[in-house]
Amino acid sequence: METQRGKPRFKRDMRIKPDAVPKTVTGRKCDRAGCPGEGAHRVPKSRHQLNEHIWLCLEHAREHNEHWDYFAGMSEREIERFRIDAITGHRPTWQLGKRSANMRDGHNRESRIDPFGVFSDVAERPKARPPERKLTRLQLVALETMNLEPSATLQEIKTRYKELVKRFHPDANGGDRGAEERLKQVIKAYGVLRASGLT
Numbered sequence: 001m002e003t004q005r006g007k008p009r010f011k012r013d014m015r016i017k018p019d020a021v022p023k024t025v026t027g028r029k030c031d032r033a034g035c036p037g038e039g040a041h042r043v044p045k046s047r048h049q050l051n052e053h054i055w056l057c058l059e060h061a062r063e064h065n066e067h068w069d070y071f072a073g074m075s076e077r078e079i080e081r082f083r084i085d086a087i088t089g090h091r092p093t094w095q096l097g098k099r100s101a102n103m104r105d106g107h108n109r110e111s112r113i114d115p116f117g118v119f120s121d122v123a124e125r126p127k128a129r130p131p132e133r134k135l136t137r138l139q140l141v142a143l144e145t146m147n148l149e150p151s152a153t154l155q156e157i158k159t160r161y162k163e164l165v166k167r168f169h170p171d172a173n174g175g176d177r178g179a180e181e182r183l184k185q186v187i188k189a190y191g192v193l194r195a196s197g198l199t
Contacts, residue, residue, distance in 0.1 A: 028055050031056060139192060142190070145185050
């Protein structure tokens, strides 16, 4: 931009938009009979075949969209049912308390809908195995020092720690050096487990 006597002057060859990119030819013909145009626009065949498409030129695609009526041939009741089902994405729903009653009946309609039991009552679900821990050598030694299995729970570790501290405390053993040494090992092992997040 150059200025002349304080007024801005724009260059004439300044381009605001890039040149239009030429359309690529797909080689597909319009599916409308007798149309020589290129079928570059995909439209669904029908309401019942939404995953199947036909290819039309721009003019016939516009015409198709203007006349497209998803609800053509449906009664008012069917349209209302579709509208209500669309709220939940056309997935099954149950009234509060009805589903568990149906689960106890002999004819279990939900088993077809929920084959993996995700929505079944908690008591009816298969028990999940706890995930296996990957323990380091140091953690395994610490658990062994406390005489615990590698699958020991947080509560088991804490309970065993309290038990061993009481057992090997110098006051309970009359100042026995062996018990004092064992107590140090237990405290160190518990410190390792605590630092690693197991307690």
